[in-house]
Every structure is written in C-alpha cells, then in structure tokens.
Amino acid sequence: MKLTLRVWRQRGADAPGHMASYEVDGISEDMSFLEMLDTLNEDLILRGEDPVAFDHDCREGICGACSLVINGDAHGPERTTTCQLHMRSFADGDTIDVEPWRAAAFPVVKDLVVDRGAFDRIIQAGGYITAPTGSAPEAHATAVPKADADFAFEHAECIGCGACVAACPNGSAMLFTSAKVNHLNVLPQGSPERETRVLDMVARMDEEGFGGCTLTGECATACPKGIPLPSIAAMNKEWLRAVRKGPR
Amino acid sequence: MSSYAHHTTGEPIADTKAPEGPIADRWDRRRFEAKLVNPANRRKHTVIVVGTGLAGGSAGATLAEQGYHVVQFCFSDSPRRAHSIAAQGGINAAKNYRNDGDSVHRLFYDTVKGGDFRARESNVHRLAQISVEIIDQCVAQGVPFAREYGGLLDTRSFGGVQVSRTFYARGQTGQQLLLGAYQALSRQIAAGNVEMHARTEMLDLIVVDGVARGIVARDLITGELSTHYADAVVLASGGYGNVFYLSTNAMNSNATAVWRAHRRGAWFANPCFTQIHPTCIPRTGDHQSKLTLMSESLRNDGRIWVPRAKGDTRPAADIPEAERDYYLERIYPSFGNLVPRDIASRAAKNVCDEGRGVGPGGQGVYLDFADAIRRMGRDKVAEKYGNLFEMYERITAENPYEVPMRIYPAVHYTMGGLWVDYDLQTTVPGLFAIGEANFSDHGANRLGASALMQGLADGYFVLPSTINDYLARHPHRDTVDDAHPEAQAVVGETRERLEKLLAVDGDRTPDSFHREIGELMWEYCGMARSEQGLRKALDRIPQIREEFWRRIKVPGTGDEFNQSLEKANRIVDYLELAELMCLDALHRSESCGGHFREESQTPDGEAARRDEAFAYAAAWEFTATGTAPVLHKEDLVFEYVHPTQRSYA
C-alpha cells in the first residue's frame, strides 16, 4: 500500500504547529497503525529529519498510552485503540490525517504526544478506596452481589487513554470520571467515601479545565473499552445525592 | 573466541537474612528480628522507588502509608501504564476457598517444582504465605474480581496445577490489580507522601562508599538530567525480555535501571532464565514491532498440528486428516496439548525447524478448534473463547471459527534479575530489587498466575517490612549532594554517554540495531541453546556493539523530547546484557525449566537437569564492558521439596 499521511508536527508545548505531508510506501495491510508510523519514522531518521513523536507502550490495547486522532476519529475508524487498528482498515492511495488529542486540559507536549496528567489528578482527588496495606479484612467477609461486581468491573475497564475527552466537542472528562466513580461507589468497600469521592473528583475535573457534558454521546462512541454513556447519568445521580446528603 | 567467555569463579554467595528453623516460621521470625524505625522518624527517611508496576506501585503506596517520604519514578506519562497492566490470566493464592486440598504448603511445593528446583525455598514459602493476604488487600481496595452468584469470589485452575486457586477479573486481572495499586499510590501522592516523577527515566545509580544513595534520571520531556538522593533505592523496573526485540513486553519496557545497577555493583542472577510462552500470534513480517499473547487456556480445547510433509503450502482445510501431525498428542500421549509452557514451545520450534511450520515464513503451528466446534457447538466455543477469537481476528484478519489459528512461541517473562537476599536487598547495601526485576522466586520457570502474586507480595508486604531493618541500621545522617565527587562522576558519565550517542551521526537507526541483537539472541539464546551457538553469539555481540558506536544515528538533541535517544540509550544496555545472558546460558550446561541446552537431554529429547553440578543460582559480578565477569554461586538447599525429574510423556 502507498499512503499519504498528513501529520500534526509541533516541536514543543509552546511552539507553533502545522500539518506536514509524508508519503509512505510498501505498507502491509497486516501492519498496525503504529507500525506504519514506525516505518515512517525509520525513513525520517535516515533522511536526517526529526521522527514523529507519539505515545505508545503495550501495543495490545490495554495500557492506554496510544492516543491519535485519525481522520477526525479518536483511535481511528474502528472501535479499538490505535495500536490495535490495522492498515487493512485503509485503502491503497488513501490520505490519512493524524492529529493529537485536542483539549485544553491535555496540552500538546510534542507532535502527537499530549500531557494527560489531569486524569491522574482526578484520580488523586478521590478515585481510590482508603485501605492501607495490612488493614484489610478477610476477602470473603463481605459478599458482593454479582450484579454489583459486574457493574463495577464494566466501569473499571477504563484504560485512561483520554479518547472520550478527545472525541467530545466540549473536551469533557465526564465519561472518564464517571467510570471510576461508578466502579468504586457501587462496591460495599467504597461506600464510606461514596459522597466525598464523587464531590472531590468532579470538583477536580472542573478545575482541570475540562468542559461540561452536553450528552452528545461522542465519548461513549469513541471509547475503546465500551464504557457506556449511561455511566454519566449514574455519576450525576451520585453527585446530586452527595450534594443533598453533604460529605459525611 | 571472545575473552568474555573466560569468566572466573569467585567466592560463593549466601543469603544471610533468612532465619533458621522450620520454614513456616521463618517469615515471622525475620519480621520479629528486623529492627524497626520509630514511626515519628520515618518521614525523615527518603526512599526512591523506580517503576510503578505491581511491585513498584504497591511498594510506593505502602512505604508512604508507613510514613516514609517516597520519591517515585516512571517513564510513562502516568504510573497507571506500567506493563503489569497487560497480564491476563489471574493471580494465585492459597485460600483453599474450594476446599480442594490447597494449602500454603501446596502452593509452595508447586512453585518450587514448577521452577524446576532452581529457586530458594525460604523465599518461595514466604510468597505462598503472603498470597493469602494479597487477595484480602486487593478486595479491600475495590479490585473487581470475578464473583459467583452468591457474591463470593470465583477461582479457576491454571497452568497444569491440580487445585483451583487462581483469582481473576475476566481476562484483565493485571489491569485491575495494577489500578488498585495505582489508586493507593494516587492517594499517597495527593497526601504529599509520594513525590511522583512521571515521564522521568532512571539512567544510573549513585553509589557512595559502597552504599546506594541516589539515582540520576532524565526528564523525558525537557531532557534535563537530574539527581535524586535517598536513604534507600528500590528498583521495581520489571524484566528484560525486550533484549529479544520481539517479545510480549511493552515497547518501552527496558533493562537500563537493572543493568546500570549491575554495573555499579549489584550482582545479576540467572540472566539466561527466560520464559517463552507457546501461544502467541506469529509475526507477519519484518515490520513486526511486538508480539501479542493469546491466553494459554486455548490449549484446553484447541488441537495443535502441522502438516506431515515439509513445505506443504496447501490451506489447512485441504490437508486431509492422515497428512496432519498432531505432534504434541503424538509425543506426549498422556498430557497431549496440555504439556507445560517450555515443552510446548520447544516442540513448536522443532517442527518449524524441520520446515513444517505454517503461515508466512513458516514460523507458526496450527491451533485448531474444528474438533471442539464439532463436539461442543460453535456457540459454546464462542461463550468460552469469544473475546480471544475476536482479538485474534482483529490482529490477523482470519476467522478462527473457519480456519485454524496460527500460533508461535514468544519471549514473555524473565525469571533472572538482580540477585537479592531474603530481605530483597541486592549486593549493594541500600539497593533493593522487587518484582520481575529481581531473580527471586520462580527458579528456572514461572508458573502461570504467579507473576502478579510475586509483584504484589514484594511490594505490599515483603519490602515494607524488610526495608525497616536496613533503614534502622543505617541512619544516614550525612547528606550526599551534587558536590559529592561520586555524584558528579555518575552524572558526568551519563551525560557523556548521551552526548556520544548524539554525536556519532551514523547511518543506522536505533531500531535496526535492536532488531539485530534481538534476532541473534532469539536464534542462539532462545528456546534451545547449544555451546556452539552461544559461542557464536558471544563472538558476534562485541562486533555489533562496536558497529553500534560507529554507525548509530540519533536525530535531534538531548534537551528535548527525543524518543530516538531514549531508545538508543536502552540499546546500549541490551548490547551488554545480551552478552551476559549468553555467557550464563553457556556456563549452565544443563537443561532446566526455560533454559534448554541441546547437549543436556534425556534419550527421548527431554530436558535433563544436572543437580549435582548446577543446583545453584548463578550471580554475576560486573567487571568492565566486554570483560569476563566473576561468577558467584549461591547453593540451593532443598530441605522440604525433594528434586525430581519432570516427565510428561
């Protein structure tokens, strides 16, 4: 396959950026999208040019590092992570636009790499259960109904990639935040901090400069792990409940 | 012949920290005998933790909870991305919830035996004891383990063990355990007890008067080199499987932290013990950047075969039954497709070497579900393996319900690592190694679902107890800073190395060297090793190293975000570590676990262990780059589990 890539190039956080055009040839349809970029970078290095910087690590769809907007879609046309997107989803001769996640809370570091530290800070605000090592009771002391355990798991699957924010026209982090709130709030272990958790995480989310939710549903469509849109309604309910009751 | 192979043997080494007495009491005794640090004094102690995977994340959180000041590093943009996240299967624990005869002693026994009798008994027993507490801890943190309808935890059996002791969270157990540790760590970061440095990579260790006192790290965004000082340094930087270029490890997993520590005096134990996992998706071409594991559970219902004839390129469906070789069922009639990982891997390599492999390049064997679909029905197969089939189809564009899967072995885990005593302290006082970074508890082969157990045992429970003893005995009242000549020397060397990488301006990319060393290692230090092959590799490695420093091309500068520079700097260390791995494999002229020496086989082609000569852990002491290291042997004594030869025929 022969392709034309138009890639966002930006030397550093404060540098101006632009879309640069590159031709890549000899692309196999079995390559992953990132392997295609590897090929481009090998060429660029040998030509003495600066290779394209992009985040990636596990390349099996679970670490959440990869983060490309491909032809306007976070993680590209398939519902998966960029690393699990293969070139057979494209046709010979295609022009492909590759851009970084765009959100005020995710400033560009270089080229296609952004800073997602805001997500860590949302978790730090309350996305945990206080259980210092050694203090745990016997695991079977509290049974968790299977439905609750499954609900928790469904939300715990979030990989923190940020595709939800990238896809949202408002740069909102509601889906990410709600996934963690719902995972922990439904469990009996998480209930003592149920109110403070949602209040603090939402407050932190707002402070980080993410936009509000207008229920466009783009986030859930882009989510490679299928965190469902009603997750947001469930968090709203938790938040309103916490506001009513006040932090315990 | 390279002079590197002429290693000398030095003083034997012994673990002096494990107490005497009945094995079941040793951990209690050690905890009692270890000195404690007064809680009020703990915040005056700083501990550096490198890495945020299961071991590092849990250790950082726990040490901070205890009151220590923790300074932690990861090269990813967030501590949550460490490669522990990719573990699929589960975590073992001797809970005996099934009432199926499991016990701490049985888990201990299975692990020592599974490791082919090359692990230290007291460590393994402690691991089995702690396994029980890990599950309690993780459940309290909200890890959503699979549950049954009654609301209690579900377990499954795994990896040829006869009891059901593996706890799991669908196929994402590693992710859920890691997020538990990450969340505990996040709580401590918010509390100000952990100073987290993301996108910061450790490049060297600062040793002052023989004691580990700090590290040199590079901010990957600005390129700035920084020094960090502490009372103890903990390496939780993972394994070194990426020496092989293609492995199931994450792209950025690397050996720099452990290798730099090795160069500064920490001995490296059993570097040749690598685990090759039999069920990975084969490579599709030269562009391949990494390999993806398919869960081992597929072997429960899939049948493994290759064509009988060499170079048979017909599609699988056109090959009649009589012309297929179900080689595992043929060679191992009693275990069939369920032989242990190392045996399945080697058998696949053998048939491919005979020219009977399938798929592009002949590097693959079929894992066929046609019989299972006939027997159980397609729906039942989909229910059991649907998500794996989907994953396979996404990567290969082949539908495994219609055509057999193709699989091939791939490097997965490294049992070797920095030598540590019972306290998990390396041979450099004040330097600790936990998780996959140490040589620890798995001997020559790791059982499925035991890596997560070990990482969390080390991080949550072992290190936080044993490090107290060190800190209580070594109250560093003198402060080391950048003015210290040792610190200046280490920073100077680091800077020099980076500058040199940038200055060569040759004509080969970092990846091209990485691929070359990886292919060499896979060929000669992979699934089967021979004296001749290892000697060839030992001759070749110094040549590659020389060429590297002549022809490497790293674009850009050192004071910016430069992924090529990061890569090249890691390859510098692979080029030295590879040599030690080959030497270790060469000197250990027995076969054991993941280490198969062609010269040491039973008459029917199975691994032959030689306990009389090799019942020891090999700890290597660094001398100089390209110069023979010194071997120190730690004799392994088996008081509770008697070594036997494995047989699966």
Add this chain to the structure above:
Amino acid sequence: MALATRTRTSAPSHGPHGPQGSRSPSFWRSTIGKKTVMAVSGLIMLGYLVVHMLGNLKIFFGADEFNGYAHWLRTLGSPFLHYEWALWLVRVLLLAAVVAHAVSAYQLSRLDIKARPVKYVHKRRRASYATRTMRWGGIILGLFIVWHLLDLTTLTVNERAWAGHPYENVLATFSTWYGNTIYIVAMAALGLHVRHGFWSAAQTLGAGSARRERTLKAFANGLAVVLFAGFVSVPVAVMTGMVN
C-alpha cells in the same frame, strides 16, 4: 549539546488539597450543578409549554371560548388571588427559569468552548442534528420569545393590536407571511431543542440508565413531535382558513 543538571531536594510537594480535605464545592460552581439548574429550569419551561400548547388548541373552538379562556387565566385563583396575580406568579417563575436557563447555558458554553480551544483539522460530525444545534436553537428561541411577547402579550409589534381580544390578535399575526415564518421556524427549533434537551435533562438529573435509555429517548422524541404539531397547527389552521 548542553544538558542542564538539576537537583531535587526531597521537599514533599503537597497536593492542592489535603488527603481527606474534602471540599464541599458550591453547587453553582460545578459543571454538574449548572447543568442541574439548566435541566430543572428547562423542565419547568417544558411543563409550561405543554399547558400553553393545550390552551392554544382552544382556538379551534372559536373566539368566545379562546378569549374566555384567556380571561379565565387572569382570574385564576380568584377570589383568593387578586386579578392577574396567578398569571404574574407564573410569569415570574418563567422569567426566573428563562434567566437561569440562559445564564447557565451561557456559562457552560463558555467553559465548553474554552475546554477545546484548538479544533481538529479533519472535521467530522457524528452527533445528531438536534444535539449540535442546542446552542443556536436556544438563541433562536430566546429571540423568538422576545418577539412573541412583543407581538401577543404587549401587542407592541402586532399590526392590528386589539387589547383583550387574543383570538383576533392571533389571527392578525398569522395572517402575515413573516408572522407565520418566524413562528414555524421557531417551533421547529423548539422541537429539536426539546428532543435533545429533555433526554439530556433526564441524564443530568440521574434518571438515565442502560435499561431506560430507549424509553427516555422515545419519550423525548414524542414530546418534541407533539409540541411542534400542537403549536404549528394554529398558524396552519389560520393559513388554510380553518380558523378565521
């Protein structure tokens, strides 16, 4: 090449909030709080619109019934309430709802636009038309309300204004081409706005769940269609001469 060297002292860097320092944020400062205000005020207006639409349909029963209904609205609650008090109470409540709705919408929109300062070069739209037009639709509705009040409440812009005779005034409005155009366009905007707005409000107030999603969406669509059809039936009837 110059590589700067930096020394980090191990001073603990405390997070912005203590470990247990739970802040009870002001309701209004939170994006969810603002959205709640929007949802509640929107639902109040929506309730009013349903009643308003039903009242409008009285036009099909002739001038007397319609004008009588208008008069009854002013004497509602009498004798407990003075003439037009009930109406004014409703007007005050509605004004508060409009202001709250508009202010929260304005503030949220500003936050949203600020949160995505750089747009993608490769444009791609997937959200529904109703979703994408919430802001513009809201502005159109705001302008419409002003015109509507000037036209039929204060009669400022009504060409044949006749105080106390709403039936005749309505006929006057819908006998002009621009009156019909403005009205029908605004009602279309209303339908779209309600379609996404009702569903969105339900999510904001936490009523959404995977199970109820279809029901809520169907209800929102039904409500939008009923409101549009009910309101637009009046100008259509006037235009076609059914009402004269």
